Amino acid sequence: FEPPARPPAAFEPPAPRSNVAFEPPAARSTSAFEPPAARSTDAFEPPADSAPTFAPAEEPPLPVDGAFFSGDTTFFSLNGALQTVGKEKLTGTLRALWSKEAVELFARNGEIVLITTRDPQLYCPEAPITLVNVEAEKTEQARATQRETGEPVFLTLAREELILAEPATQLVQHYGQKLFAQLWTASRVRFVFEQSDTLPDYCKDLPGEADIDHWILSTLRCIQLQELGQVRDLEAGSVPAYTRDGFQRVQQLRLTVAEAQFASQFNGVRSIAQIAKNLRLDFKFARLTLFRFLALEIVECWPPAVAPKPEKRGFFKAIGFGD
Numbered sequence: 001f002e003p004p005a006r007p008p009a010a011f012e013p014p015a016p017r018s019n020v021a022f023e024p025p026a027a028r029s030t031s032a033f034e035p036p037a038a039r040s041t042d043a044f045e046p047p048a049d050s051a052p053t054f055a056p057a058e059e060p061p062l063p064v065d066g067a068f069f070s071g072d073t074t075f076f077s078l079n080g081a082l083q084t085v086g087k088e089k090l091t092g093t094l095r096a097l098w099s100k101e102a103v104e105l106f107a108r109n110g111e112i113v114l115i116t117t118r119d120p121q122l123y124c125p126e127a128p129i130t131l132v133n134v135e136a137e138k139t140e141q142a143r144a145t146q147r148e149t150g151e152p153v154f155l156t157l158a159r160e161e162l163i164l165a166e167p168a169t170q171l172v173q174h175y176g177q178k179l180f181a182q183l184w185t186a187s188r189v190r191f192v193f194e195q196s197d198t199l200p201d202y203c204k205d206l207p208g209e210a211d212i213d214h215w216i217l218s219t220l221r222c223i224q225l226q227e228l229g230q231v232r233d234l235e236a237g238s239v240p241a242y243t244r245d246g247f248q249r250v251q252q253l254r255l256t257v258a259e260a261q262f263a264s265q266f267n268g269v270r271s272i273a274q275i276a277k278n279l280r281l282d283f284k285f286a287r288l289t290l291f292r293f294l295a296l297e298i299v300e301c302w303p304p305a306v307a308p309k310p311e312k313r314g315f316f317k318a319i320g321f322g323d
Helices: 002-011 014-022 024-031 034-054 078-087 136-149 153-159 165-184 212-220 246-252 257-263 272-278 283-295 310-318
Strands: 067-072 092-097 103-108 111-117 190-195 239-242 299-302
Touching: 067 078, 078 092, 078 111, 078 190, 078 212, 103 165, 111 165, 136 153, 153 165, 165 212, 212 283, 239 246, 239 272, 239 283, 257 283, 272 283, 283 299
Parallel strands: none
Antiparallel strands: 067 190, 092 103, 092 190, 103 111, 239 299
């Protein structure tokens, strides 16, 4: 009866095994499948941890209480925000939130007065020649003031009579435009305009720029070719065409000779590649110039199959700009 005794032995291991299948599996899965278990926990926990980094819910909320307007460049352009400030003659602060320190634009009666940030390194990464005779300690103190109040380093140094007021004003305008220029190529910018009766004291002696289109164009000229990396690429066959009020606006802009030649090529039929060829431009530089007109919303680009439709040609004839 040993052979029959063997079957029990053959069936007994399965019995413990089946217990192991239901009990140890817990134990076994703990030992044999522990890495996967830990892995699966890691696989689902990081998303939970990483979600706050990217989820919109975790972004600092826009201070919309009492705001005149707020928006997001996914749905509303920076050009539209700036044009609203000018048309409504607003006084207050346009605060732009993006992947870096917030950028603040101060406006007075619809005129752009000053652009700043509380990150002095972002504002002015290099030391301009104007500061060559200023002690490093004084410059660092001015940078500390900017971190605390937002007052640009140059205005602090001018107030302390360490540099002249006129060059300080020019530097503030230059570095303010360079700072704002970075927003045009950012993947996403959230913004809010908060009205106020007064601006910070350091703004009171600064002149304002009433020509919003020209100010925007000045910031766009600060953008270098390599900075267009995040901007959606355009097909060479795409056709630039003036927007409803674009032709009228472009005639009022103070364009360079190169920009004026480029704008003269927009007729609703010529592609970007054809314009670049006509002007003997490298396509990359043609794209850079075109980006300025697109950001200003003076032109829009139509796919090759859509642009040559009769209604588009009729539109350009209607404004007297030829075929």
